[in-house]
């Protein structure tokens with residue numbers, strides 16, 4: 001159930017099973033409607049300040065915000081609701097988990113499952129990218145932890161990226177390190193942000209960057225002390241909000257539409273390609289080894 005935090009601000013816990021269709025208004029505060037049952041299953045929370053129009057979406061999928069099917073669906077539904085909500089003007093994406101923005105796609109969704117599962121999972125990955133990269137409202141990634149692969153992709157879809165100044169946090173498209181390949185629309189998103197040569201090296205080596213190195217290649221726009229990430233994101237959002245909305249929105253769409261259209265024109269083929277690639281014995285073996293390496297790292 002939505003709980004009032006301070007004047008004009010509501011906390012919205014949203015489990016995918018709890019979301020109802022359509023936004024609703026409660027007095028002066030515009031928020032999303034959810035039922036009150038089982039709020040503890042929520043993988044995200046959204047705080048929408050109706051006095052500023054700024055929503056903060058926090059990822060809270062323990063342990064590391066890995067992007068599984070349910071989590072992706074939940075994020076997508078919440079983004080859709082915020083997009084339809086006239087009182088929301090921009091969304092800040094950040095993490096409630098310590099040290100991790102998002103560990104990227106959940107490897108367990110791509111390992112040891114059947115083709116139908118792989119297809120459904122990949123469809124949800126496409127959905128989140130299409131939703132975020134084509135999002136009409138302003139998005140800012142407040143990157144308060146590590147952000148490999150799919151986590152980096154989520155950050156890359158934002159209009160602006162602010163990263164915490166902690167050299168332990170890294171960000172990048174590291175897919176090749178897992179023996180897998182970032183698909184063309186991951187590549188295009190990276191390329192549109194950092195340019196051709198940097199994207200080429202970055203993708204081939206599967207490079208992960210510290211915040212200061214990420215800043216050097218424009219993978220992030222700003223690096224600030226960790227405790228200032230959210231406040232800086234809010235200040236930056238205010239600057240974006242000062243621009244006439246329709247002009248900003250059309251400019252964003254002009255920059256991104258060709259890339260969005262490219263995936264829209266071949267979604268089914270892209271799913272087929274993913275299923276066939278990920279089902280290969282050699283790829284499954286690589287993913288299995290990578291998972292073992294993650295586990296061994298602890299011991």
Ligand SMILES: CC/C=C\C/C=C\CCCC/C=C/C(=O)SCCNC(=O)CCNC(=O)[C@H](O)C(C)(C)COP(=O)(O)OP(=O)(O)OC[C@H]1O[C@@H](n2cnc3c(N)ncnc32)[C@H](O)[C@@H]1OP(=O)(O)O
Nearest residue numbers: 066103104105106107108146148149150181183274277294
């Ligand atoms: C031609 C091409 C055509 C089509 C496309 C084909 C291919 C598909 C491309 C797919 C694109 C893929 C994108 C991805 O996002 S792949 C995922 C990449 N992610 C990573 O490499 C991150 C790996 N994780 C880490 O580096 C660290 O875990 C992290 C995030 C820095 C956190 O470190 P730490 O705090 O020390 O925590 P642990 O390492 O101990 O992890 C805790 C726990 O979480 C498990 N885990 C971590 N990451 C993932 C993940 N991505 N998926 C699933 N599980 C993950 C980890 O194993 C630990 O589990 P445990 O059970 O041991 O507690």
